[in-house]
Amino acid sequence: MEGDGFTILREDELERSGRWSLVRRSLGVAAFGLNVVELEPGYTLPEHDETERDQEEVFLVLAGSATMVVGGEEHPAPAGTYVRVEPHLRRTMRNDGSEPARVLILSAPCSSGYEPMDWA
Secondary structure, three states, rough: EEEEEEOOOOOOOEEEOEEOOOOHHHOOOOOOEEEEEEOOOOEEEEOOOOOOOOOEEEEEEEOOOEEEEEEEEEEEOOOOOEEEEOOOOOOOEEEEOOOOOEEEEEEHHHHOOOOOOOOO
C-alpha cells in the first residue's frame, strides 16, 4: 500500500533476489540501506569491510541463530542479537545451525549527518 509520503508492505510483497529480501528498494528508502537475508544452514555471507563506502552496519538476528565474525573473532548471535560494526572492520555472518536464520542488515554512511532526538 502506498499513500502520500508512505509505503506499507508485508514481507511476502518485498522484491527478492535469491536469499535477499530487498527491503530498501521495495519501500523506496533513499537515506540508508535496509535488507533481510536468509542464511540457510552452512551458509556464510561474504566477508567484507565498508571502509571504501564509510558505512556503519547493524545486524539484527530476527530468527534462528547465527555466528557473527568481526575481525576474525566469533560471537554467538541467536535471535534478538544486535551487532554494530564500524566501517574499517572485516565482518561476516554465518549459520552453523540446522535451521535457517533470518537477519536484518541496516547500513548508512558515517557522514550521513543523523542527529538523534534528545530522548533517544
